[in-house]
Amino acid sequence: MANNRGYPHFRRFLSRRQYILTTALFTISAFVFSIFLLLYGFAPKEDDILKDDTRLEEPQQSQSVQQQVSDENLWGASLSHGLHPCIKPTVRHKAAQGSDHYITVRSNGGLNQMRTGISDMVAVAHIMNATLVIPQLDKRSFWQDTSTFSDIFDELHFITTLQDDVRIVKALPKELESIPRARKHFTSWSGMGYYEEMARLWKDYQVIHVAKSDSRLANNDLPLDIQRLRCRALYRALRFSPSIESLGKKLVERLRSHSGRYIALHLRYEKDMLSFTGCTYGLTEAESEELRIMRENTNHWKVKKINSTEQRVGGFCPLTPKEVGIFLESLGYPPITTIYIASGEIYGGEARLSELKSRFPNIISKV
Template identity: 70%
Template sequence: MLSATSRSSASSLHLKSTRHFHRKPSPYTITLYIIALFALSIFIFIYYSKDILDIDDQHKPFSSQSHQLSDEQVQGALSSYGLHQCVEPTAKYKAALGSDHYITVRSNGGLNQMRTGISDMVAIAHIMNATLVIPQLDKRSFWQDKSKFSDVFDEPHFIRSLQGDIRIIRELPGELVSLPHARKHFTSWSGMGYFEEMKQIWKDHQVVHVPKSDARLANNDLPLDIQRLRCRSLYHALRFTPPIENLGKKLVERLRLRAERYIALHLRYEKDMLSFTGCTYGLTDAESEELRVMRENTNHWKMKKINSTEQRIGGFCPLTPKEVGIFLQGLGYTSSTLIYIAAGEIYGGSTHLKELTSRFPNVVFKETIATEEELKELTNHASQTAALDYIISVESDVFIPSHSGNMARTVEGHRRFLGHRTTITPDRKGLVDIFDKMDSGLLNESSSLSRLIIKLHKNRRGAPRKRGGPPPGLKGRARLRFEEPFYQNPYPECICDSKVTTNSSHSA
């Protein structure tokens, strides 16, 4: 119980507090209350309006939402970054005259594998002081293309452009055709020392035949002049024939008439790619079996039994059309975005393609922007139609490959060479984790999904960086295979700082 003194004290306090409560607040106090309420209102408005803006901006093509890519990043606006192309030889460079030594080549693989292989062989012919005979193109690949070199490339331009580097002839001299030739599989990813040793072959043979041209040269630790010769060969000398070049430019102009900007999407959802990688996610049992049989019956594909789930989790599978659609929306592109599909026939046709077109209906192929008459001469010539895809992809505002194949790497490298044009390379392993969370209901399509995708690709948009070396821990020759390909990123040898003159060899 409270004492009388305590009760009196409590009563006094209560009376004071009551009087204080009913006292009229001062102007100063009122001002403080108003300021506090105003600040709170602004905070609430900003917090909740963010989601409203997210919804509203979905109606704007190539949107510039605050949490998404900026206009420049999404639209693919170019920037020189203070860099420029540098492919001219140094003062000490000397052309290879070829003398009486000849190299014949059978290029292997698809268009871009052949292009990079031919550029390697140009450099190798220079190192070995040999005359290069115009290469034979692969006629035994999946596409069974019978095109000759002159059907795809501007042969006179190729010979003329490189006359200051090596001697190139169209055919082997008649008197040498019947002589014994040395058949040589040059070791992949080899350096200068290896090819200097190979010169000993000229003691016994005048002609060396190379059955495969792909990945013959190392990516790094080569003289600056050799690296720049590779760039001159690929970016200047290996020009497509005038008919292909002209049609490619015409199709780019038609795309520009349809929209101010367009994305070139290299959708590697083709039968041979899915079969080769063993990726069957999203396919029916019948489709999966068809791909397995194809892989079993393709002799030069070494891997026969492949765990599709492990492949996908590891990020080794091409993105499906549905996954590409979610990815593009996450990046901030709207349904009105013009998308050019740079690819062959999509496996499953419209059945699988509609998983993309349901989100992005403004999708076109070369068959829909070119006339039947324009494409007639290219029918059944996969290398020539692939050349059109290449031209359109290089010239696009944004290039996005769904898998890191030869075309994806070569187009990325060319776009870097031309000013680091925006190339967004999906982090497939990270995206699969996101897609699986969506499938399990742990994540839905919202602004938070978009922020995750944007954050994941912050540094995957083709900005300047020096070529990467092998993953840590790898030793010996095995490391050479896993270095970033030279033709995917020719920086720093063929791309220089505008403030610095490069006169020495680099390795990245």
């Protein structure tokens, strides 16, 4: 009887609990469904984003953007936020030691890639206690440039600036030119331990030849003095040759005499850049095929099949000249702004550059 008397209360308890549970589940389901609609039901598809060029034609600017942007915001120097050059060696820095071991280097890539590679090789020579021979510049690149190190950089300044860090000579001693040398492709992004281990090669060789300079050191976990040495080589020792410095000053003076202020713009829209990255957005089928063939025929480019859409969605492609024009326009730069195209020949030529000129007619290039 006791159980029978308690049963109605127990049944009412179950009903109340089921009701609460059902209500909670319904509420949670509704919430999840609303989130699903928000994320997927109203979000544009990737194909729609890529195909819908009207988003880039005339961006709807807010009232604040439409207002006149101050010269200070457009042309003022950016804040340093308290940052300062970090190139001075610490008290623990080890000075360069005399060494009869030599490293020769062939620098590859474009100018900026060669500069960073050379600064890394300076650090490698220091770590391995070797004498660095002035690097050879890449003459087999897309540009087929025959310039030597001294044509581009102030060679004497490079040697003397780093004389306390690493011994640098202009050429191998004559007696070492014909001896066998170790030829290495150093593993990229390696740290101190790797290069200290590579020093074992000195037991069998007096000269190590590095086939390319972009076997970069690790960015992290390097001693502070090695990091500072890289910066010292890159930002102080690698100064342009006097003839290039003089030409650069004349170029800047002429640009300033044209309108006072200008934008130096590197579009990164050269043929080899687009071919290497597989970025063909906005190109014709014939142009896309030409870039594919170039990539197929360039042996040292390892990746041959590239999905251009995935590259663009992933943010790995340069902006088109048209998109650059829209971007500068949105920042507030007026149409009369002088723009100096600092890059090489734009793929597609004047036809493609006209998409930028339609917004900024005062375009100046070096070609």
